[in-house]
Amino acid sequence: MVPAIGCTEPMAVALCVARATELLGQTPERIEARLSANILKNAMGVGIPGTGMVGLPIAIALGALIGRSAYGLEVLRDCTPEAVERGKQYLAENRIDVNLKKDTAEKLYIEVHATAAGHTATAIIAHSHTNFIHTALDEPQTPGTEQTANAVEPTNAHQPSNCSTSQSLPPSRGESEGGFGDSPLTLRTVWDFATTTPLDEISFILEARRLNEEAAQKALEGHYGHELGKVLSRPLGRGIMGESIFSHILSSTSCACDARMAGAMIPVMSNSGSGNQGICATNPVVVFAEENHNTEDELIRALTLSHLTAIYIKQSLGTLSALCGCVVASTGSSCGITYLMGGGYTEVCAAVKNMIANLTGMICDGAKPSCALKLTTGVSTAVLSAILAMQQKCVTSVEGIIDDDVDRSIHNLTSIGKDAMNETDRMVLDIMTSK
Numbered sequence: 046m047v048p049a050i051g052c053t054e055p056m057a058v059a060l061c062v063a064r065a066t067e068l069l070g071q072t073p074e075r076i077e078a079r080l081s082a083n084i085l086k087n088a089m090g091v092g093i094p095g096t097g098m099v100g101l102p103i104a105i106a107l108g109a110l111i112g113r114s115a116y117g118l119e120v121l122r123d124c125t126p127e128a129v130e131r132g133k134q135y136l137a138e139n140r141i142d143v144n145l146k147k148d149t150a151e152k153l154y155i156e157v158h159a160t161a162a163g164h165t166a167t168a169i170i171a172h173s174h175t176n177f178i179h180t181a182l183d184e185p186q187t188p189g190t191e192q193t194a195n196a197v198e199p200t201n202a203h204q205p206s207n208c209s210t211s212q213s214l215p216p217s218r219g220e221s222e223g224g225f226g227d228s229p230l231t232l233r234t235v236w237d238f239a240t241t242t243p244l245d246e247i248s249f250i251l252e253a254r255r256l257n258e259e260a261a262q263k264a265l266e267g268h269y270g271h272e273l274g275k276v277l278s279r280p281l282g283r284g285i286m287g288e289s290i291f292s293h294i295l296s297s298t299s300c301a302c303d304a305r306m307a308g309a310m311i312p313v314m315s316n317s318g319s320g321n322q323g324i325c326a327t328n329p330v331v332v333f334a335e336e337n338h339n340t341e342d343e344l345i346r347a348l349t350l351s352h353l354t355a356i357y358i359k360q361s362l363g364t365l366s367a368l369c370g371c372v373v374a375s376t377g378s379s380c381g382i383t384y385l386m387g388g389g390y391t392e393v394c395a396a397v398k399n400m401i402a403n404l405t406g407m408i409c410d411g412a413k414p415s416c417a418l419k420l421t422t423g424v425s426t427a428v429l430s431a432i433l434a435m436q437q438k439c440v441t442s443v444e445g446i447i448d449d450d451v452d453r454s455i456h457n458l459t460s461i462g463k464d465a466m467n468e469t470d471r472m473v474l475d476i477m478t479s480k
Contacts (some may be wrong), residue, residue, distance in 0.1 A: 046352060047175075048256060048312040049118035050318045051094040052088035052307070052412045053234035054365075055104040057318075058155050060120040062105050063112030065159040068166035068182050073109050073159035078147040081154035082474050083365040089477060090413035092270075092308025096132070099308075106132035106143050109159065117175050119312060146375030152365040153318075174318040174366055216226070230357045231452050232397065235389050239350035250348045251341075253314035257301050257327040260313045264300035269307035270414030273421060274300025280313040290336045292426055298328040298424050302417040303319040315373060316352050317359040321416055325374035326351045329424045330381035340386050361459040367470035368462030369407040371416075375423030376400040385433040395439035399430035401458045402440035402447050408466070408475045 049056060058078060066073055076100070080088075088101045096103050104121070109376045111128045112120045135141075146154055155170040169179040231261070239247075264274050276282050277296040286292035305313055316323040330351050332345040355377035362373060380397045388396070403426050407419065442449045446457040 046253065046314055046316055046323065047118060049323075050120075050122060050310065050312045051104075051308065051320075052087065052091040053118055053174050053318050054412060055091060055093060055101055055314060056083065056118050056120055057153075057170055058088060058101060058157075058244075059104045059112050060114055060118065060175065061107030061119050061155045061157045061168045061170045061177075062108030064114040064177065064180060065157045065166040065168040066109045066112065067114060068168065068180060069159050069161055069306075071161050071201065073140070073166075074161045075140050075142070076105055077142045077144070077146050077155040078105060078111060079154075079157045079158075081146050081149055081152055081365075083152040084155060084312050085143075085145060086410070086470075086474050086477060087365065087412040090194055090411055091306055092414070094121060094276045094308045095234055095310040096308060097131045098129075100334040101143055102136050102141055103129075103132050104142070106135040110135065111301075118315065133387055152363060169406055186212050212392075230360065231355070232357065232394065232455070233390065235350065235353045235357050236393060239346050239359070240384075242349070244342055244345055247349045248345050250345060252351065253323065253327045253330045253348060253352070254344070254388065256314045256455060257324050258312050258331060260304050260324070261297045261300035261328060263309050263311050264304040267304070267309070267436070269309055270303040270417060272303060273417040274298075274303050289447070290333055291425075293336060293429060294329045294332045294424055295421050297332045298324060299417040299421045301328055302412065302420050306412065306414045306416050316355050316377075316430045317370075318364050319370050319374075321412070321420060322326060322355060322359075322374035324461055325371050325420050325423055326355045326377045326381075329375070329378040329427055330385070331352070333428075334385050337385055343385060347381035347384045350384055351377040354397075358455055358459060361456060365409075366462045367409055367466035367473070368405075368458075369409045369419055369423075371420045371423035372400075372404045372407050372458075372462075375404070375420070375427040378424060379427035379434075381428045382427060383434050386413050386431060386435050388435055392434040392437075395434035395437070396427075397429045397451055398440050398447050399433050399452050399456050400426060403430070405446060405461060406466075408473060411477060414474070 062076060091102045092099055107121050107124060107128060110131050111123050116122050146156060151171050153172055157168050159166045164183055167181045167184055170176055171178045274296050277286060302321055305320050313320045314323045316326050329348050355374045358373045376397055379400050380393045383392050383396045440447045448454045
């Protein structure tokens with residue numbers, strides 16, 4: 046969970062460009078970005094904060110001109126109107142090439158080569174949005190082949206300009222079912238942690254409430270995206286949806302997404318590399334807790350349960366996939382809402398199964414303003430699943446992909462999203478790039 050300004054895929058590309066530029070020590074004369082298909086898909090149609098523009102080129106230009114790798118996913122925090130004009134001029138000079146990286150199976154892969162005055166700096170991010178696996182200046186060979194596998198410095202460190210570091214690509218997260226290194230997770234482990242850890246150790250999660258509520262408020266102050274959140278809060282929306290906890294959950298969640306995906310210069314707390322998933326795991330839980338008059342202590346535990354459930358599911362799904370991330374994050378929020386309703390572990394398991402039975406198969410067709418519609422669908426299902434769970438209603442193992450064991454049900458979901466939907470992912474990208 047880290048703050049992020051703007052959609053995390055173009056911001057990760059801008060971060061990689063910023064790091065390469067810092068290694069180069071001067072503004073690049075040319076930049077080549079080689080990106081995995083999923084990065085391209087998620088960066089094509091999304092607004093870039095502070096620019097009024099859409100897509101990768103301006104994000105890359107600003108990453109080179111004003112980006113700072115020390116800011117992580119807030120890499121373009123220093124963007125100003127003057128910087129945007131410089132970025133537009135940079136684009137007009139045709140200095141940027143963006144290509145598909147065809148020889149990688151990694152779904153999150155960003156390779157940047159920045160050149161100037163006869164020198165070339167290389168930076169590579171893989172697996173997660175801020176994970177640099179390779180940085181080098183004037184490298185004589187292909188990165189990541191015959192290099193020594195050293196730990197790569199964090200993005201907020203300052204590496205000597207003549208230094209080269211590389212890290213071999215480790216197995217993708219989640220290749221061993223339900224596990225992460227030496228710390229395997231189960232839903233029971235997540236539940237126990239969220240409900241028993243001393244509050245002072247997890248109260249930091251209230252920062253997610255502050256940031257993501259502010260993002261929702263930002264949408265009401267301007268015109269962002271399709272304005273779904275505004276529509277729901279206007280007389281027509283209220284007349285149809287009513288004034289209820291449910292309608293307020295939908296409005297808050299979609300408002301935050303509207304602002305973020307349209308390029309509002311405001312940070313949100315992300316989850317597993319996604320701001321939308323952070324919104325989806327936060328805002329429904331916060332609104333329910335406020336209107337249900339739960340205590341702050343209960344909210345802390347509910348948010349922890351929501352976010353950690355999403356992290357657990359993402360471990361076996363992968364950071365990027367053909368399955369929309371709102372399925373994962375709204376499953377987390379359903380758990381948090383169930384807890385706030387007074388549910389125990391049994392009810393939380395039921396909520397998870399109800400979610401998986403409903404939303405499996407929702408495709409990701411890139412990051413864009415209409416993601417607000419998908420988040421609203423996800424959190425609608427989250428509330429319905431929690432209500433059913435509290436009435437001891439649960440989809441059974443004779444129905445679809447649901448198993449008696451909740452962790453197996455989760456794995457069934459992620460197997461479909463990670464493996465079975467790969468052809469869907471390719472088709473989606475083909476459609477998007479052929480329009």
